[in-house]
Amino acid sequence: MSRSQDRWRILFENGLPSERPPDACWDWRARCSRLPGDLPVHHASWQLDHGEPVPRGKVIIQTCGNSRCVNPAHLVLRSPDAKASPRQPKGPAKLTPAQVQVIRELDATGRKTKAEMARQFRVAFSTIASICNGEHWQDI
Ligand SMILES: [Zn+2]
Numbered sequence: 001m002s003r004s005q006d007r008w009r010i011l012f013e014n015g016l017p018s019e020r021p022p023d024a025c026w027d028w029r030a031r032c033s034r035l036p037g038d039l040p041v042h043h044a045s046w047q048l049d050h051g052e053p054v055p056r057g058k059v060i061i062q063t064c065g066n067s068r069c070v071n072p073a074h075l076v077l078r079s080p081d082a083k084a085s086p087r088q089p090k091g092p093a094k095l096t097p098a099q100v101q102v103i104r105e106l107d108a109t110g111r112k113t114k115a116e117m118a119r120q121f122r123v124a125f126s127t128i129a130s131i132c133n134g135e136h137w138q139d140i
Helices: 003-015 041-050 097-109 114-121 125-132
Strands: 059-062 075-078
Touching (some): 003 041, 041 059, 041 075, 097 114, 097 125, 114 125
């Protein structure tokens, strides 16, 4: 273990909240959210928990949505493209809201059958059916 690693470990422990219930968020207390070597604190937390650095090209997201949280139980390794939407809306995530509108329109006008739409949008027949009967995406 190198000395710089010792240093960030001490800094990291100093920034942790004194009470750390296993299921609750651990709000990072220190003002600076990066450790020496430009290491984000939630990466440091993940690294200490897993015993290895965050793989190159990957990101750590907080499943709780709390950007100050460093509880390793709330941290997951993801590819960068997954970072934008840690909270997916309920429903078929493969379709965009615009596609859902088109599906509803096609269904209402009867221009395509649900089976045809399922093929066109490459989703399951049940997904199309649930959109058309309003089970999913009710707010669109
Ligand atoms: Zn949390």
